[in-house]
Amino acid sequence: MTTDLENLLPSQETPVEFITPTDGTVTKDPSVCVKTKKKIKLKKKSTKGVWINSVASFILEEQLDGVEIVYRWPETSEDRKNFALFVRELKFKLARVEKIAKRKAPYIIGIYSSAYVWASKDVSLLDDIRNYVDFFNVETDNFYAPYHKNNIMTGPLSPLYSLGKDDKSIDRTMEKYTCKTMKPSQLNVILSFGGVHWENVHKSSAEPDDIHFYVRDRNYSGYHFSWRYLKFFGFNLNKASFHVVAKTPYIWDKNHRSFVTFENERSLEEKMEYILSKNLGGVAIDRIDKDDDSHTLLNAVTSMNMCSGPKFAEDEIKYNCGKL
Template sequence: MTWDGKLQFKSDKSKNRILSLNSKAKSAQSDVKVMIGIGGYGNSEHFASVVGNFEKMKVFINNIVTLLEEYNIDGVDFYWRSASEEDKWRYITFVRELRKSLTIRNREKPFLISLTIPAVISSYELAYDLEDSLKDVDFFNVFSMDYYGPWENQWGTPAGPIAPLYNTVPGKNGYCVDSTLNYYVCKTKQPSKFNIVIPFFARLWRHVKEAVKPEKEVIRNVELKDNKAVGDGYMFRWTVQDRKYKISPATWDEESKTSYIYNPVNETYLTFEDEKSINAKIEYVNSMNLGGVGLWTLNMDDDKSSVLNMVFSKELCSKKTQIYVKYHC
């Protein structure tokens, strides 16, 4: 997404990979859909100026529609990272106008629109009026992770699970998947519209010390260096193998439904999803009647697709369950 509302592939290689993926999906005997994603960490800076300007917004919408039609892509996901409360009505208007433009195409299978929305641990959720967006958006991918991370500021401590299913520390009531999903579901009364994220990467802290509380071993204090945590926030699973970090046997925290390994000698803390934590998340999706799960991201798995296989080894009960696979091209 450019400053004037135009769209372009990052590179010819990126374009070829996307079109190849789409071609394979279309030839498969299944109802798999392929969508493009706009926004995210490196491409959200122009959202406010484009959707806040009527002429630029029209250009943006026309370019989205043209791209979807030209390449026979099934829909689009938007991830306006760090949108604020003042962006709310511009975002609603933009999505509504896009839906109108897509609907008049009279396509046999309507184009899909999804939004990636934040975890409820800051004020970013105020940028969304989900009730007003329900009729225009097919589903929401909830960024239900990054509750704890080795960030380069004072928030890099304490160390804790990437995506704890339930809260385990008093005073941090919002820092879990269940709290985030309860917030969104209670606002909309439509749980099937929401997918939770299962992170495929591992997360490492260094200089990790004692537990915050003796009975809460999974949450541990971190010694900051120059006011920054030291570690690796997004470690590919094959990188974990290459660096010879052991992820088994792991310590299981029953309260948060997460696995981790703490090495008191090296003062390292490694957290990741494994079969037990993934099973707990799948059971949660089923019990809450959620739409499904999002996999963040497929290319962060190991060479044997171990995490992907764990997800598919557990039955998702609904016939309409969604598996939303994030894939970086």
């Protein structure tokens, strides 16, 4: 492990530990993120220090602009305290590295953030770490993912607005985050360049529409797919509809009880316009390689000039926080 940052040369090879986005396990191979049996325990000062040095060394060596921390999820008050201490110490470490590298701009720290728990009134984690991070990349790209064991029905991966009292949407989530932090400029919406295919789903009486179907206690199946493989799986885009509330395309085949939901150019443009209208920080993209070789979805995102929207004051709140 290289800890002498001043003597670090680009030719040196620095092993780096990565947290995977599934269970907090890590790997030391910088080219992949795979599950291992080793886990980082942030309460151990020695382990925490080694990891911070590892991250800082890699950023300096590879001439990167920052790091996103993915920690699923601090569950106890002790977990949250240790995580907050880690983020603060990483911030101080990177400030020292900035001087070594003679950077004109500070390194960026982003935190991959839970869509639900972190914005709750009784959870202090956002308050504890927001002064030490630049962005919270909010998990808004898998509200109805097949791997959510507590899901009782399907729905769009990333609906812009909710139907009825359902809180599973970008609008409800970003409203809670904004009203919790009062810093919309720190909040990024995570966009997905893909979708989900559900099979053997059943009509929902709770939500009488064509995007919610029962899946619990049924012989159903569901899987993710990338935008680039949309046609490969044989989905007929001519049969796609666009949901006026969720602002997302979908295909419902009632004969085969098949439901497909995905992002396309229109849905991403709707999200970009929303982000501008709510004075949010910006976007984070989950795996650009899910796009096709023509960069269809990336072009849809970048075609929206983030500086061309309404002129708001810095961190001007565009939500009604009084109702929460």
